[in-house]
Amino acid sequence: MTAQRFKPGDRVRVRPEEKPGHVRTPGYVRGKEGRVESVLGEFRNPESLAYGDPGLPERPLYKVSFRQEDLWEGYPGPAYDTLYVDIYEHWLEPAREETP
Amino acid sequence: MTGVHDLGGSPGGPIDKSQHEVEDWERLADAVTIVLDKKGLKTTDEHRRAQESLPPEQYEALSYYERWVAATELLLVEKGILTREEIDARAEELAESWGEG
Amino acid sequence: MSDDDHERHDGVGPGAEAGHYARRIRAMEELLIERGVLTKEDVRRQIEYMEARTPANGARLVARAWVDPEFKARLLSDTKAAAMELGIDASGPVEFVVVENTPEVHNLIVCTLCSCYPRAILGRPPDWYKSFNYRSRAVKEPRAVMCEFGFEPPDNVEVVVHDSTADMRYMVLPMRPPGTESLGEEELAELVTRDSLIGVTVPREPARSS
Numbered sequence: 139m140t141a142q143r144f145k146p147g148d149r150v151r152v153r154p155e156e157k158p159g160h161v162r163t164p165g166y167v168r169g170k171e172g173r174v175e176s177v178l179g180e181f182r183n184p185e186s187l188a189y190g191d192p193g194l195p196e197r198p199l200y201k202v203s204f205r206q207e208d209l210w211e212g213y214p215g216p217a218y219d220t221l222y223v224d225i226y227e228h229w230l231e232p233a234r235e236e237t238p
Numbered sequence: 239m240t241g242v243h244d245l246g247g248s249p250g251g252p253i254d255k256s257q258h259e260v261e262d263w264e265r266l267a268d269a270v271t272i273v274l275d276k277k278g279l280k281t282t283d284e285h286r287r288a289q290e291s292l293p294p295e296q297y298e299a300l301s302y303y304e305r306w307v308a309a310t311e312l313l314l315v316e317k318g319i320l321t322r323e324e325i326d327a328r329a330e331e332l333a334e335s336w337g338e339g
Numbered sequence: 340m341s342d343d344d345h346e347r348h349d350g351v352g353p354g355a356e357a358g359h360y361a362r363r364i365r366a367m368e369e370l371l372i373e374r375g376v377l378t379k380e381d382v383r384r385q386i387e388y389m390e391a392r393t394p395a396n397g398a399r400l401v402a403r404a405w406v407d408p409e410f411k412a413r414l415l416s417d418t419k420a421a422a423m424e425l426g427i428d429a430s431g432p433v434e435f436v437v438v439e440n441t442p443e444v445h446n447l448i449v450c451t452l453c454s455c456y457p458r459a460i461l462g463r464p465p466d467w468y469k470s471f472n473y474r475s476r477a478v479k480e481p482r483a484v485m486c487e488f489g490f491e492p493p494d495n496v497e498v499v500v501h502d503s504t505a506d507m508r509y510m511v512l513p514m515r516p517p518g519t520e521s522l523g524e525e526e527l528a529e530l531v532t533r534d535s536l537i538g539v540t541v542p543r544e545p546a547r548s549s
Contacts, residue, residue, distance in 0.1 A: 156240070159287075160283065160286060160287035160290060161240075162452060162504045162505060163504070164240070164244055164246045164451055164452060164478075164502065164504060165240035165244045165246070165247075166246045166247040166451075166478065166479075178434075178505070178507060179434075181505065181506055184283045184286075184505070187281050187283035187284070188281075188283040188284055188286065188287035189284070189287065190281075190284065190317075193283075199505050199506070206498075206500075209247075209478075209479075210247065210479050213479075214480055214482070214483065215480075215481070215482050215498060216494055216495075216497070216498075218497050219481070219482075219497060219498045219499070219500075220497065220498075220499050220500070221478055221499070221500045221501075221502065222499060222500070222501045222502070223502045223504055224502075224503065224504045224505035224506075224507055225504070225505075226505070243452060243453065244451070244452060245451050245452070245471055245474040245475045246449075246451030246452075246474065246475065246478045246479070246502060247451075247475065247478060247479045248471075248475040249475065250471060250472035250473075250474075250475030250476040251472050252472065252487060253467050253470065253472050253473050253476075253484060253487050253488075254349055254351075254466075254467060254470060254472070255465075255467050255487075255488075256466065256467075257465055257466050257467075258351070258466060260463070261361070263360070263361035263364055263365065265386050265389070265390075266364050266365065266368060266382065266386070267360075267364045268385075268386075268389060268463075269382045269385035269386045269389070270364060270367060270368050270371070270377070270382060272385050272389075273377050273381045273382060273385050274376075274377070276385075277376070277377065277381075279376070286452070286453050289453065298350065298471075300350075300360075301350065301351055302350060302351050302454070302466075302469050303360070304360045305350075307360040307363055307364045307367075308360070310364070310367065311363060311367060314367060314371075319371075319374075319376060320367065320370050320371070320374075324370060325363060325366050325367055325370065328366035328369060328370055329359075329362040329363050329365075329366040331366075332362045332365055332366055333362055336362075
């Protein structure tokens with residue numbers, strides 16, 4: 139079992155990458171910052187399972203929360219509305235230092 | 239790179255709440271796809287990837303189960319389980335026996 | 340995705356070429372049976388499996404959770420096991436997560452990438468759930484989407500959208516409507532609509548007795 143890089147409460151950023159092939163990280167969260175809500179467990183990698191590969195080793199999957207107002211310019215709802223996405227560890231990096 | 243299937247946040251119109259009667263061929267498409275999964279001949283991930291690999295115009299034009307059929311066919315051919323020619327031939331025979339063009 | 344002004348079936352209902360695809364899947368089925376890859380019985384059993392699964396399963400789980408706090412805890416922590424207690428077989432490779440509505444939080448479920456849905460409990464999703472418009476807008480303007488279903492959560496309620504991008508399938512545990520204290524489990528289950536399990540709306544209220 140791989141060590142998990144993040145834990146609940148950690149602020150993370152979704153890597154702002156374009157990656158060819160089958161990817162389960164939606165475009166609208168790439169480059170965005172959120173917070174790890176929970177660790178969902180470890181699962182085989184869909185990106186290689188999609189091509190008939192066993193998808194090993196399993197890797198941690200995180201439930202990451204985002205503030206809607208961070209995702210959408212002019213979000214038409216209250217500031218505390220949130221969105222949760224299940225994201226694989228290799229798509230996450232520590233958030234940049236919080237600006238004062 | 240994100241594809242046409244990556245729809246979150248795209249412009250969209252009012253939600254059409256009508257429900258079409260599920261047709262027998264759609265039940266069949268659902269069942270055959272899942273049976274192939276259960277027999278370990280393909281995975282959900284491959285099925286998604288196959289749908290995503292459809293040309294964007296096709297992805298947008300086909301209905302939900304039409305995409306399933308296209309994806310399942312793609313995978314069966316890719317894995318050498320069936321050939322496109324024999325599917326074509328059998329589909330042609332069915333068309334003739336049903337009196338379709 | 341472009342806004343289009345030509346008629347589009349929004350990715351769901353039968354397109355113009357349904358006959359073509361109907362023939363192809365039947366052709367594939369016949370060939371697969373002839374090759375011994377699968378049997379007619381396999382297909383029949385799978386069709387039966389899907390037909391047996393309906394939103395009524397979800398309604399029963401919710402109604403039981405409303406009357407039995409310990410069942411509710413089990414439903415939230417191990418959904419498959421809790422479902423099995425009620426005779427609902429949701430076994431399989433996917434994991435289920437039930438998210439609870441509270442006076443502070445209202446949940447909405449979507450799968451923007453492909454329409455994943457807790458099929459093993461609820462059966463097939465409604466057409467609108469699979470539509471491009473829902474997949475596009477549920478994450479970006481959930482309150483406007485709910486409004487189209489006739490539901491407006493108050494401003495002080497946090498709306499939480501879950502985009503099921505991985506192996507988890509989500510179902511909402513709605514709040515029990517007020518004025519239902521005297522209702523039995525079966526009557527409670529009748530209030531729980533499929534749409535309230537997805538989160539675009541809330542359960543029905545009991546009819547007032549005259």
